[in-house]
Amino acid sequence: MAADAEAGPVRVPLSRDRVLRAAVRLADEGGIGALTMRRLADELGAEAMSLYYHVANKDEVLDGIADVVAREINEVVDALDLPSAGAQWKSAVRRRILAAREVLLRHPWAPAVLETRAAMSPEILRYHDRLLGLMRDGGFSYDLGHHALHALGSRALGFSQELFDPGDGSGPPEELAGYADRLPHLLGMLSEIAHDDPDSTLGWCDDQAEFEFGLDLILDGLDRLRERSS
Amino acid sequence: MAADAEAGPVRVPLSRDRVLRAAVRLADEGGIGALTMRRLADELGAEAMSLYYHVANKDEVLDGIADVVAREINEVVDALDLPSAGAQWKSAVRRRILAAREVLLRHPWAPAVLETRAAMSPEILRYHDRLLGLMRDGGFSYDLGHHALHALGSRALGFSQELFDPGDGSGPPEELAGYADRLPHLLGMLSEIAHDDPDSTLGWCDDQAEFEFGLDLILDGLDRLRERSS
DNA sequence: TACGACGACCTTACGTCGTAAGAATCGCTG
């Protein structure tokens, strides 16, 4: 009767904060599908229903972990403090976005969650407000800044859903062999890439480089519009 | 005893095709969350377990409806048959993408499903192969075409996840009023947009126009790279 | 015509999920 069946000698009390931190940990380790109220309670040495004293329901947990990640992003990008006047807007925006991307790469489940529930969260709004501020410093009109946010889309937060590249790191080029003549251009492209860079078939292609290519393409385009309008 | 309790006098036999069509219908009407094996069976006047004779499991249903939509996209875009030689590549790609987008607007659940499971499906591969083909006709190297597909990302299929604009059509600008001084740039932008186009606050902003802005920004950027490389 | 095999569908049941309702326990103040 004396000792607890559980390992801990003292019981750390639950709290909304502890619940959300544990939820992020679970999602980081096992994907968003591993995040279950019961497992979450287990992780904290409690019972499922005990969580409901600190969180209204699972939806609030999901909103909560989206907010945790958004906060993490803002902490990182706000620490950059980059010069953004005139032509410097571009590198400021660029570095800010790439820094946000690094945070999201640590939480692979986060893009999907942010996308569906956090669009209007204070932290995400703040992030976009600052981004728009950098563009204003660079001479953007509100109209162009508005277009810019839309053009960047999810790239503004550092991710873009990759239609290829399942993300597991192991490209499946052998699946394509079956189609052969049906996909002449894709296969031509693949074989050329494989020829130029034999290693690349493993990772299929370099996510980071491709992300930066697309980002720069958009930023350069915006810069031209900015110059033209001023 | 004579008549069936159900309305139908004769029982239409199930089939994989009928199951998938009903699944698309359910998702179109109630969102992907409304797609349940039991509800799907109901919709077909059958019992849940009967579906498993025609489909291995729910995952296969999801893959299946993704494929149905991908087929619908290919049917539409293949019917366009646009000239694509030289400088015409751009309008060909543009119109193809906008046509694909129209299909996806009819199935709001489809982007999320395509994104997570259909990347390597034959229909999606075929779609991208043709798109790459148009760029090749325009003089793209495989390398530039490869970059182009990544830069377009989900835009190549006609969607881009909008971080703002929840999609319900009713913009929530009143939520922002509370933050006031915390979001100076976003609020400045909003008030200017509201001033220039009083109607736009209702729809928050024009999805279609913004999509095309981003698309053109990327296509123009690619065109410049193409000219420079030739 | 009888029969057995097989394809198509159904019944029952299990484990997991989110969570409603209320009981038990803890920590404090008087």
Added chain:
DNA sequence: CAGCGATTCTTACGACGTAAGGTCGTCGTA
């Protein structure tokens, strides 16, 4: 120590995906 609010636990329900096995109707063959 009594009592009371804050916190946690127990029990239970309905919905979900689906495993295992049963029940038909139909059809080829004897």
